Amino acid sequence: MILNDGENELSEINVTPFIDVMLVLLIIFMVVTPIVTSSVKVELPKAVSEQKADVNKPLIISINEKNEIYFGTELVNADNIGAAMQEKTGDNKDNVVFFHVDKVVPYEILIATVEHVKKAGYSKIAFSSKAN
Structure with missing residues (x-):
């Protein structure tokens, strides 16, 4: 507890650890997002046979x-x-x-x-x- 000259209490929350945690999470998401969203470009071959007609048409x-x-x-x-x-x-x-x-x-x-x-x-x- 911090006291002033007039005996009034000063209540302050220390937000430094909160900011540190948020910055670490931001860095983690910035690094992981490009890895997760990257994909391999693949050109698929064309099918020669025709598709079957849907037998369960409504x-x-x-x-x-x-x-x-x-x-x-x-x-x-x-x-x-x-x-x-x-x-x-x-x-x-x-x-x-x-x-x-x-x-x-x-x-x-x-x-x-x-x-x-x-x-x-x-x-x-x-x-x-x-x-x-």
Whole structure:
């Protein structure tokens, strides 16, 4: 404790060790950063074969404002949507089914369509929305 002539205490924090530690950390980061970010330039060879088509492409079912159901670009009714999906996917039930539904479509039609898709055995269902 340091005392002045008037018996008042002076409380001071010694920041010198703090500054020393900060300078050491700054030097460490300045030295390590170029080492970590350096990379080796490599020119990769070109592939001659074509890539395989993705067998698990998402299936898109659209319902427009006229309550018409489209599987991809093909107009289908709710009763034969399962057969159309099995024909397109080769009975692969792992595909994701996306629903693009107009906002004026009644909820009952959407749920009925989802039930037909579930009865066909497709359980991975996703609803798409438009981002603002």
